[in-house]
Amino acid sequence: MTYCVAIRRQDGLIFGSDTRTSAGVDYVTSYRKMHVFKPGPDRFFVILSAGSLATTQEVIHWLARDLEANDGRPSLLTVKYLFEAAHYVGQVSRAVQNQYAATLATAGVNGETTLIVGGQIGTEPHDIFLIYPQGNFIEASDDTPYLQIGESKYGKPMLDRLVTQTMSLEDTARLALVSLDATIRSNLTVGAPVDLALYRTGEFTLSREFRFEADSPYYVALKEAWQKGITELFYTLPQFDAEPPR
Amino acid sequence: MTYCVAIRRQDGLIFGSDTRTSAGVDYVTSYRKMHVFKPGPDRFFVILSAGSLATTQEVIHWLARDLEANDGRPSLLTVKYLFEAAHYVGQVSRAVQNQYAATLATAGVNGETTLIVGGQIGTEPHDIFLIYPQGNFIEASDDTPYLQIGESKYGKPMLDRLVTQTMSLEDTARLALVSLDATIRSNLTVGAPVDLALYRTGEFTLSREFRFEADSPYYVALKEAWQKGITELFYTLPQFDAEPPR
Numbered sequence: 001m002t003y004c005v006a007i008r009r010q011d012g013l014i015f016g017s018d019t020r021t022s023a024g025v026d027y028v029t030s031y032r033k034m035h036v037f038k039p040g041p042d043r044f045f046v047i048l049s050a051g052s053l054a055t056t057q058e059v060i061h062w063l064a065r066d067l068e069a070n071d072g073r074p075s076l077l078t079v080k081y082l083f084e085a086a087h088y089v090g091q092v093s094r095a096v097q098n099q100y101a102a103t104l105a106t107a108g109v110n111g112e113t114t115l116i117v118g119g120q121i122g123t124e125p126h127d128i129f130l131i132y133p134q135g136n137f138i139e140a141s142d143d144t145p146y147l148q149i150g151e152s153k154y155g156k157p158m159l160d161r162l163v164t165q166t167m168s169l170e171d172t173a174r175l176a177l178v179s180l181d182a183t184i185r186s187n188l189t190v191g192a193p194v195d196l197a198l199y200r201t202g203e204f205t206l207s208r209e210f211r212f213e214a215d216s217p218y219y220v221a222l223k224e225a226w227q228k229g230i231t232e233l234f235y236t237l238p239q240f241d242a243e244p245p246r
Numbered sequence: 247m248t249y250c251v252a253i254r255r256q257d258g259l260i261f262g263s264d265t266r267t268s269a270g271v272d273y274v275t276s277y278r279k280m281h282v283f284k285p286g287p288d289r290f291f292v293i294l295s296a297g298s299l300a301t302t303q304e305v306i307h308w309l310a311r312d313l314e315a316n317d318g319r320p321s322l323l324t325v326k327y328l329f330e331a332a333h334y335v336g337q338v339s340r341a342v343q344n345q346y347a348a349t350l351a352t353a354g355v356n357g358e359t360t361l362i363v364g365g366q367i368g369t370e371p372h373d374i375f376l377i378y379p380q381g382n383f384i385e386a387s388d389d390t391p392y393l394q395i396g397e398s399k400y401g402k403p404m405l406d407r408l409v410t411q412t413m414s415l416e417d418t419a420r421l422a423l424v425s426l427d428a429t430i431r432s433n434l435t436v437g438a439p440v441d442l443a444l445y446r447t448g449e450f451t452l453s454r455e456f457r458f459e460a461d462s463p464y465y466v467a468l469k470e471a472w473q474k475g476i477t478e479l480f481y482t483l484p485q486f487d488a489e490p491p492r
Contacts, residue, residue, distance in 0.1 A: 154402065157400055157432050160431055160432060162477060170485065173486075182403045186402050186406060221484045225482070225484060233476065235417070237471050240416055244416070
């Protein structure tokens with residue numbers, strides 16, 4: 001399982017992902033699920049992945065091969081709008097999956113992958129898209145400024161409570177980390193290290209990038225402050241009528 | 247959909263449930279999912295239900311009929327241990343489902359129900375059991391003192407963070423309400439009014455019982471204090487290295 005989240009702010013984008021990969025509970029490994037492409041000086045893409053590791057890896061290889069070919073075929077260098085990047089990546093994902101669809105179905109294995117593509121092209125606005133295994137895709141909106149893939153439920157309540165249009169890019173990144181941590185606590189198949197990246201609009205490179213191990217000092221401090229604060233807050237909640245005083 | 251939670255403490259039990267029932271998004275109604283049985287002076291049961299409303303209602307009717315028959319057949323009056331109550335309720339659930347299994351399968355409808363049975367019999371310890379649609383069941387433990395049915399993921403992080411062996415029964419009830427509220431915020435198919443009940447060991451009746459509408463003053467005060475507190479807490483979390491001051 002996996003948990004990845006992307007958040008769109010007015011001044012940029014936040015990407016967060018865990019690294020745990022499992023083929024059954026007895027084969028658990030770590031793979032980076034955040035993939036960065038900078039095909040030119042005015043275009044920049046981050047791709048997050050959830051689903052079949054084989055499919056995802058082959059999709060990433062195909063994207064790189066299309067870029068290197070540079071022979072006019074569609075690639076992250078030829079797309080003019082970010083939705084075209086989402087469409088192109090969706091088509092690659094479908095083509096990769098189609099190769100194995102029949103054999104995987106026979107084996108009862110799911111080869112699907114769900115992707116998030118975010119970034120910016122030229123003077124177009126930065127944006128994030130979620131690409132379904134079937135290749136179609138949805139975009140974030142001002143009302144729903146975040147997209148999640150994988151094990152999304154545990155990390156959703158804090159996003160819903162805390163995301164605002166005015167918080168800083170750093171606060172938004174911290175919120176993504178809080179959301180990732182909630183998921184890691186509740187689901188063993190989502191785990192550290194955690195990748196966290198900040199993209200500031202117009203920069204065409206990552207503004208900041210973090211990798212937090214479970215015992216990284218900052219991540220530990222954040223987890224402890226959050227746990228302590230929530231516990232203290234809980235015991236200040238209003239009491240029921242006629243409840244014995246604490 | 248549904249969310250119900252039961253928590254076992256040393257001095258008693260907490261039960262919480264929402265009331266939203268839906269047959270498709272265009273037929274949404276409210277039904278109580280918390281059912282109380284007091285078949286005798288020294289036995290007391292609470293049943294929470296998630297799944298097919300038709301199945302659940304018929305199970306509850308059968309339990310009442312078996313009690314009223316009082317002719318030696320198994321019932322909540324004849325079981326000697328709480329695990330026997332769980333076993334009996336599981337058998338009733340299976341028998342009810344089996345009546346319709348073939349026709350429901352033809353129609354592509356799921357008639358399953360998942361139940362939580364909690365309570366106390368005589369001098370036996372109070373306890374809670376989760377009964378699967380197939381009739382088998384699991385018990386809470388000191389390590390995992392809560393059981394959830396229905397849409398359980400949104401409400402799990404706060405249970406994991408806050409449940410302790412030493413909190414009061416009232417604090418435990420408040421935690422169940424916080425867990426329910428997290429679920430209601432994130433999933434439209436889980437909704438108020440919310441039922442919340444406290445059982446204190448040896449009392450063989452509910453110690454306290456609440457029904458909170460979405461606009462009940464206590465529930466509103468709790469939601470507001472929790473939301474305000476979490477927001478304030480979030481903005482006190484440690485900042486990244488070299489992050490611009492807030």
